[in-house]
Amino acid sequence: MEGKRTHTLDEIAALVGGRVIGDGAFRVSGIRSLEEATKEDISPFTDRRYLGVVQTTCAGALIVGKETPAFPRHQIVADRPDLACAKTAGLFIPQASGFEGIHGQSFIHESSRLGRDVTVHPGVYVGEDSVIGDRVVLYPGVFVGDRVRIGDETVVHPNVSILHDCSVGKAVILHAGTVIGADGFGFVRDGGRSVKIPQIGTVRIDDGVEVGANCAIDRGALGTTWIKRGVKMDNLIQIAHNVVVGEGTIIVAQTGVSGSVEIGRGVVVGGQVGIGDHVSVGDRAMIGSQSGVAKSIESGEMVSGTPAVPHRLWLKTSRLLTRLPVLNDRVRSLEKKVDALVRRLDGRA
C-alpha cells in the first residue's frame, strides 16, 4: 500500500468539467460510497434520497449535481455527477498485473501474428493463423482457436474461450469464463435420432462491446451471430446461433436469446428474460425483467410479463393477479344475488 495514488480536487474537477467549492488543493486517495468513505475519500452524492447520509458521512469531499450546504466539507459540482463519478473512479482503478510481453508458459502457434505490446499470460493458448491486435491482454487460461481475429486494446479475462474463426473487435472486454463461438443448438430428427446440423457459421463481436462472466454466445449455423458496436452484456447470458444484437443495446444478467432473433439498437433487455426464436425487437424497445417474449416488439415499445404485453397493461394485470381471490369471491357473490333475483321474479311471476 506504499505510494498510494492521491489526486487534488482541482485535478478531479478539471477531469470531470466541474467546479470546486472549498479547497481545490485538498487531496483524496479514493472514491467510496457515503457509508464507507473515510476523510481521505471523495463520495458520490447523486441521489437526493441519501441527503440524511450526507450529514453523517466521513467523506472528505463530495461529487454533487448542485451545491449541497448540508455537507460541511469540500464539494465538486458537476452537471452530470454520475458521469463525473465514473471518470473519477477511473483514477483509482487498482493497477493491473505488472507482467508484460509473452510468457513462456503459454502456447502460440507459429502461424499466428501478434501486434505490438501484447500481454500473453501463462496458460494462454493461441491456435493457427490467428491475428491479435496491439496492446491486447490475454489472461491465464484464455483459449483462442484457429483463424480468430482480436482487435487492438481488447482485454480477455481468465478462462475465456474464443473458438475458431470468430472475430472480436477493438477495445472489447470479455469477462472470465465466457465462451464465444460454441456450436449453436441445431438438430434434425431422423428416425428417432437427433442428427447434428454442423454449425459452420461464426461469431462477430464489434468494437467497444463488453460481455460479462460465464456467458455463452454461439456461432451461427450457416451465417454469423453478430454483436454490434457498444453492446453491453451482463453475466450468464445465452445468445443462440444467428442472433443479431444492435448497437448500444444493453442486456442484463441471465437473459436467454433464442436462434435468429434480431434485436435493434439502443434496446434495454432486463435480467432473466427469454426471447423466442425468430423474434424481432425494434430499436430502443425495453423489455422488463423475467419477461417471456414470443412475438416481435415494435421500436420504442416497453413490454413486460410472460407472455410479454405492453408494460402498463402488465402493471394492471399483475396487480389484478394477486386480487384474483377477491375477484373470484365477487363473482360468487354476484351469482348468489342473481339467483336470488331470479327466484324473486319467478316467485312473483
Next chain:
Amino acid sequence: MEGKRTHTLDEIAALVGGRVIGDGAFRVSGIRSLEEATKEDISPFTDRRYLGVVQTTCAGALIVGKETPAFPRHQIVADRPDLACAKTAGLFIPQASGFEGIHGQSFIHESSRLGRDVTVHPGVYVGEDSVIGDRVVLYPGVFVGDRVRIGDETVVHPNVSILHDCSVGKAVILHAGTVIGADGFGFVRDGGRSVKIPQIGTVRIDDGVEVGANCAIDRGALGTTWIKRGVKMDNLIQIAHNVVVGEGTIIVAQTGVSGSVEIGRGVVVGGQVGIGDHVSVGDRAMIGSQSGVAKSIESGEMVSGTPAVPHRLWLKTSRLLTRLPVLNDRVRSLEKKVDALVRRLDGRA
C-alpha cells in the same frame, strides 16, 4: 484461403440421396443462407415462406424439398431437405487445429491410459487412473480428474472440467466451460449450521450425448446422475444430483433440473424451464419455455406455464390473463347492474 474445398452437385446429391436439376458438375464452395449466399454457394430452401427470397438470392444452387421453378439455377431435390442440408454442411466444417498427439505443455498422470490417436492440447490436465479412448480430443484448459473414463471419439472443448470418478461415453461432445461432476447441493441443518452432505456419487454420460457451453451437471449424492444415450443439451443448463435424463431427450438453454428428477426418453424441455425435485416426466412429454414444473407429467403430455398445466389450458389462461383488467371491469359493471336491479325490485316491493 488457398485450397478452398469445393464439391460438385453430383457429389452432394449422392451424399444426401437427392437428384440434381441442372448441371451436376457445377461446383460449390460453401453452404450459406439465401440472404448471404454468393454464386459459389448452395443454399437451403426448406421453408416456403421464403419463396420471395428464392427469386433474389445470389446462391448458385439450392437444396429443396420439391422442384422450385422460381429459382433459375441448379437444384438438388431431396425428400428430407433439412437432413440433406445438415449432411451438406458437414462437408464444409472448417478444419480443426492441425495439432495431433500429446503436447508437452500438458499434464497426464503416469497411471492414466490413453487410447490411439488421442489429441491432448497444451494446458490439459489428466489425473490418476483415468482411461481415455481412441481418437479423443482434449482442448486446452480441459481438466480430467482421477478415475475418469472417456469413450472413443469424444471431443472435450476448452476449459471443460470433468471431475473424479465420472464417466463419459463414446462420440460425446462437451462444449467449452461445462462442469461435469461438481458436488450436488446437499446440506442438513444442525443447530443453525448447514452441514455438508458429502456427495460421493458420480455422473454417467452415455454415448452420443452433446452438452452445451457453461453447463453444470452435478454428481449424485450417493448414486449416479445419468444422462442417457443421444441426449442433447443446450448452454447454461443446470442438472442437479441424481437426475436421470432418458434417451434422445432434448433440453434447451438455461433450464434447471432439480435433484432426483427422472426425465423419460424423447422428451423436449424448452428454455429457462425449472423442474422441481423428485418430479417425474414421462416419455415424449413436451415442456414449454419458462415453465415451472412442480408435479409429475404423464407420457406424451404437453405442458406450459408456472405452475405448468396442459398447454391448451395455458394458451387460454395466458390470453385471459392479459384481459384481466377487462374481466375486472365486467364484474364491476355487473355489480352495479345487479345492485340497480335489487333496488328496483326492492323499491317496487
Next chain:
Amino acid sequence: MEGKRTHTLDEIAALVGGRVIGDGAFRVSGIRSLEEATKEDISPFTDRRYLGVVQTTCAGALIVGKETPAFPRHQIVADRPDLACAKTAGLFIPQASGFEGIHGQSFIHESSRLGRDVTVHPGVYVGEDSVIGDRVVLYPGVFVGDRVRIGDETVVHPNVSILHDCSVGKAVILHAGTVIGADGFGFVRDGGRSVKIPQIGTVRIDDGVEVGANCAIDRGALGTTWIKRGVKMDNLIQIAHNVVVGEGTIIVAQTGVSGSVEIGRGVVVGGQVGIGDHVSVGDRAMIGSQSGVAKSIESGEMVSGTPAVPHRLWLKTSRLLTRLPVLNDRVRSLEKKVDALVRRLDGRA
C-alpha cells in the same frame, strides 16, 4: 479398487452417536441408496414413504431414525438419521488426487506468499502480492489475481477465476468454473454511448462459504460485495455488485441477485429467482422458486410468484389462474342472466 476402505457398524455408530441393532462387527464398504445398495453397503432410511423398498433392498445395513423391524439385517439407530448419513458418507469420500506441493507447471508470482502444505496443481496462476493460507488446494486452471487473500483449508476447484483484490475466507469451497470479482455491470449514458463506470470495489467471501459451479459474483462498484459466513450457493448463480448475503443463507441454482440487494441471515432463496436491485430481504425469509422479487421482504416472510406475494396468497392465486377460463365463463353467464333480468323487468315496467 484394491484396498477398498471398510468400516464396522460399531465404528460408524460411534461416529454418528447411534446404537447398533444387530452385529456391530459387520463391515460395510460404502453408503448407497436403498435401490442401489449391495450387501456390502449401508443405506439411509430417513423417509418412511420408502418402507416398501426397505423390504426388498439388498443393503447389508441401514441407518434409521427408529428401529425398523421390516428390515431383516443390521441397523444403526440415530436421533438425526439425516445427519448420521452425512457423517457416514464422509467416511467414503473418494480419495482426492495424491499430488501435493507446488507443481512446476504452475505460475506463482515471487511476491506472493503460500502457507504450509498448500497443493498447487499444474496450470494454476497466482498473481502478485497474494497470500494463500495453509492446506489450501488450487486445482488446475485456477486463476488467482493480484493481491488476493485465500484462507486456510479452502479448496478451489478447476478453472475457477478469483480476480484481483478479492478475499476468500477459511474452509471455503469454490466449485469449478466459478468467477469471483468480475466487473459489476455499471454504465452511465453519455450522448447515446454507454460509458463504463470503473468497478473498483472487491468481493469478500467469509469462512465456510460454498459456491457452486459456473457462478458469477461481481466485485463492488465502489464498496464490497460480501458473502457472509456459512452461505451455501448452488450452481449458475449471479450475484451483482455490492450485494450482501447474510450468514447461513442458502441460494438455489440459477438465481440472480441484482445490485446492492441486502439479504439477511438464514434466508432460503429457491432456484431461478430474480431479486431486483436495492431490495432488502429480512432474516429467515423464504423465497419460492422462480419468484420475481421487486419489493423488500420482511424477516420471516415467505413469498412466491412474480411479482412475489405472500406464499399462501400465491397458492390461492395460482390455483385460480388455471381456472380463469371457468371464471370468464361464469362472468359471461352472469352477464346473460342479468341482461335477461333487466329485459324482464323493463318488459313489465
